[in-house]
Amino acid sequence: MEDTNSLIEQRRQNLAGLNARGVNPFMNAFSPDAQCGTVRTELARWAEWNKSVEPKGEPVGLAEGTRVRLAGRITAHRDMGKSQFLDLRDVSGRIQLWIQPKVLGEEAAEIFKLLDLADFIGIEGTLFITRMGEPSVKVESFTPLGKSLRPPPGKWHGLEDTEIRYRQRYLDLIANEPVKEVFLKRSQILKEIRSFFHLRGYVEVETPMMQAIPGGAAAQPFKTFHNALGCEFYMRIALELYLKRLLVGGVDKVFEIGRNFRNEGLSRRHNPEFTMLEAYEAYGDYATMMETVESLIRHLALSVVGTLKIEHRNADGDIFKTIDLSHWRRARYKDLVREKAGDDWFQVSPEERRRRAVEDLKLSGDIAAGYEDFEVTAAVFEKLVEPTLIQPTFVTHLPKQLVPLAKISAEDPTTVEVFECCINGQEIAPGYTEQNDPIAQREALEHQAGGEQQKLDEDFLVALEHGMPPAGGIGIGIDRLCMMLLGQESIRDVILFPQLKPKA
RNA sequence: GCCUCGGUAGCUCAAUGGUAGAGCAGUUGACUCUUAAUCAAUUGGUUCUAGGUUCAAGUCCUAGCCGGGGCACCA
Numbered sequence: 001m002e003d004t005n006s007l008i009e010q011r012r013q014n015l016a017g018l019n020a021r022g023v024n025p026f027m028n029a030f031s032p033d034a035q036c037g038t039v040r041t042e043l044a045r046w047a048e049w050n051k052s053v054e055p056k057g058e059p060v061g062l063a064e065g066t067r068v069r070l071a072g073r074i075t076a077h078r079d080m081g082k083s084q085f086l087d088l089r090d091v092s093g094r095i096q097l098w099i100q101p102k103v104l105g106e107e108a109a110e111i112f113k114l115l116d117l118a119d120f121i122g123i124e125g126t127l128f129i130t131r132m133g134e135p136s137v138k139v140e141s142f143t144p145l146g147k148s149l150r151p152p153p154g155k156w157h158g159l160e161d162t163e164i165r166y167r168q169r170y171l172d173l174i175a176n177e178p179v180k181e182v183f184l185k186r187s188q189i190l191k192e193i194r195s196f197f198h199l200r201g202y203v204e205v206e207t208p209m210m211q212a213i214p215g216g217a218a219a220q221p222f223k224t225f226h227n228a229l230g231c232e233f234y235m236r237i238a239l240e241l242y243l244k245r246l247l248v249g250g251v252d253k254v255f256e257i258g259r260n261f262r263n264e265g266l267s268r269r270h271n272p273e274f275t276m277l278e279a280y281e282a283y284g285d286y287a288t289m290m291e292t293v294e295s296l297i298r299h300l301a302l303s304v305v306g307t308l309k310i311e312h313r314n315a316d317g318d319i320f321k322t323i324d325l326s327h328w329r330r331a332r333y334k335d336l337v338r339e340k341a342g343d344d345w346f347q348v349s350p351e352e353r354r355r356r357a358v359e360d361l362k363l364s365g366d367i368a369a370g371y372e373d374f375e376v377t378a379a380v381f382e383k384l385v386e387p388t389l390i391q392p393t394f395v396t397h398l399p400k401q402l403v404p405l406a407k408i409s410a411e412d413p414t415t416v417e418v419f420e421c422c423i424n425g426q427e428i429a430p431g432y433t434e435q436n437d438p439i440a441q442r443e444a445l446e447h448q449a450g451g452e453q454q455k456l457d458e459d460f461l462v463a464l465e466h467g468m469p470p471a472g473g474i475g476i477g478i479d480r481l482c483m484m485l486l487g488q489e490s491i492r493d494v495i496l497f498p499q500l501k502p503k504a
Numbered sequence: 505g506c507c508u509c510g511g512u513a514g515c516u517c518a519a520u521g522g523u524a525g526a527g528c529a530g531u532u533g534a535c536u537c538u539u540a541a542u543c544a545a546u547u548g549g550u551u552c553u554a555g556g557u558u559c560a561a562g563u564c565c566u567a568g569c570c571g572g573g574g575c576a577c578c579a
Binding site for chain 2: 005006007008010076078079080081082083084085087096098100102116117130131132134136150151152153154155156157158159160161162163166167175217218219220262264265267268270365378402403404405420427430490500501503
C-alpha cells in the first residue's frame with residue numbers, strides 16, 4: 001500500500017517531531033500494573049460503596065487516590081484547553097484519563113501535542129472520580145509506546161465495510177466492540193471444550209494435517225508437494241482415520257481440535273479451512289455420544305453465554321430466533337421425513353416418491369435424473385427437514401445406504417447406528433457407533449473409492465486388522481457451533497481471518 | 505462456475521446525464537470536569553479499473569477487479 005494522504009502525512013510529521021525531541025515512540029516494553037476496564041469497574045464499585053449510607057462495612061474495589069500504571073490505545077480525545085480528556089483502551093475495556101498539560105511540565109506538554117488518536121501510550125497516575133461521576137485517572141506522567149501512522153476507522157459508526165472488516169480484521173476489532181466480544185467468547189468456548197473432555201478422562205492429541213491419502217470424509221482436498229520427500233500430500237479433510245489408529249493403540253478416550261481443509265465452494269456456512277472437533281470413546285456407542293454432545297453444548301451455553309436460551313438478533317437488534325438448549329428432541333429420520341412429505345411417503349412406490357418430490361414438494365432442481373430412491377428421500381430431508389430443525393434435535397435411524405461407513409442397527413437392519421445433531425437449521429454434529437470390523441470396513445471403503453486403489457488407505461485398514469475396540473465417535477464443526485452459540489449468521493463472523501480472494 | 509446487489513473523502517453516507525456534497529475524524533483558534541464535549545473557521549476526491557455513448561458521465565453501455573446475498577459443489 002503506497003497510498004498517502006494528508007492524514008497519514010500529519011502523523012508522520014508528528015512522528016518526526018517526537019524523534020526530533022529525542023523521544024522514541026516505539027518502546028520495547030512497558031509494565032502496566034492494572035488493566036483499563038478492570039480499574040474503571042473497580043473504581044466505580046468503590047465509588048458506589050463510598051456514597052452508600054452508614055454502616056458501610058469493609059471498603060470494596062479500588063479507592064480514589066490509588067496509584068496505577070496503565071497502557072493502551074488512545075481512542076478518544078476531548079480537548080478543553082487547560083484540561084484534556086482521553087479514553088485509554090486495552091483488551092479489558094476503557095478508562096478516562098484527565099491530563100493537564102500545565103501540570104505535566106512544558107516538555108511533556110510539547111510531546112503530548114504530538115500524540116494522535118490510536119497511538120499506544122503508557123501512563124502513571126492516581127484514580128479519582130470526576131464531578132460528572134466518571135471513573136478517571138489523573139495522569140502524572142505518560143510515555144509514547146507505539147505510534148499509529150494511519151487514521152483509525154470512525155468511532156461513531158464503527159466500521160461497516162464488510163471487505164475491510166474481513167481483510168483488516170484488526171480494524172474491525174478496534175472499531176466494533178461486539179466483534180471483539182464474539183472472538184473473546186470463541187476463545188472461551190475452545191477452552192471450555194478442552195476442560196470438558198479432560199474432566200471426562202479424554203486425551204487431547206494432534207495428528208497429521210498433511211496426508212498421503214485424505215480420508216474420513218468425501219470432499220475435494222487441497223494438494224501440496226513436499227520437496228525433500230519428493231511426493232504429493234493432501235491437506236486433511238477430516239481427523240477420523242488417525243484418531244481411530246489411536247483407539248487401536250489403546251488411547252481409549254481421545255479427541256482432537258483442529259483445522260480441516262476442503263476445496264469447495266465458500267458460503268455463509270462454508271470456509272475452505274474450518275475447525276473440527278472429533279472425539280472417540282472406546283466401548284461407547286452412538287447413544288453414549290449423544291449424551292456427550294448434549295452435555296457439552298449445554299455446558300458451553302451456560303459457562304460462556306450464561307443461558308440455555310440463545311437469542312439471535314437482526315441488524316436492528318430485534319430477536320428473530322431463540323434457540324432453546326434445555327430441550328433436546330430425539331427423532332427418527334423416517335418420522336421427520338413423514339412430517340414434511342406425508343404419512344404414506346414410505347408406502348408408495350419409488351416412482352411415486354420421485355413424482356411427489358418433484359411436483360408436490362417442488363424439489364426438481366435438487367433431484368438429478370440418476371438419483372436412487374434413497375437419494376430422493378435424502379433430498380427431502382436435506383431441503384425441507386434440516387433447515388427447519390432450529391431447536392436441538394438428534395436425528396437417528398438413518399438409512400444404511402446414506403451412511404455406508406457406519407454400523408448396522410441391531411433393532412432395524414435397514415438403518416445404521418448414527419445420529420445427526422441438528423441445531424439452528426444446520427448439521428452441527430454427526431455421531432456414530434464406529435465400524436471396528438476390518439473386513440466390513442474394507443468393503444465399504446473399496447466401494448467408496450469406486451475401484452481407485454490409490455484412494456484406499458491400506459495403512460488404516462492394517463491398523464483395524466490389529467483390532468479396534470467398539471467405540472462411539474463424534475465430529476462437531478466448531479465454527480458452526482460458535483455461530484449458533486454466539487448468534488452469528490455468517491461463518492465469516494466467527495473466523496478471525498476468513499478466506500478472501502487476494503487483492504490484485 | 506451461474507444469478508443478483510453493491511464499490512463516492514480516513515469512517516458513515518448524499519448527489520434528475522449538467523460546478524462531486526454533508527456529518528464525524530483531521531487542522532487552526534476559544535474554553536479548568538468533558539465523555540458522540542461544545543462553539544468558530546478550515547483542509548481533504550484518479551467517484552474500483554479500462555474502454556465506449558454524449559456538447560457533458562459518479563450517474564447510461566461493454567468488459568474486468570473486489571465484496572455481500574443466493575444457487576451449484578459439499579456424508
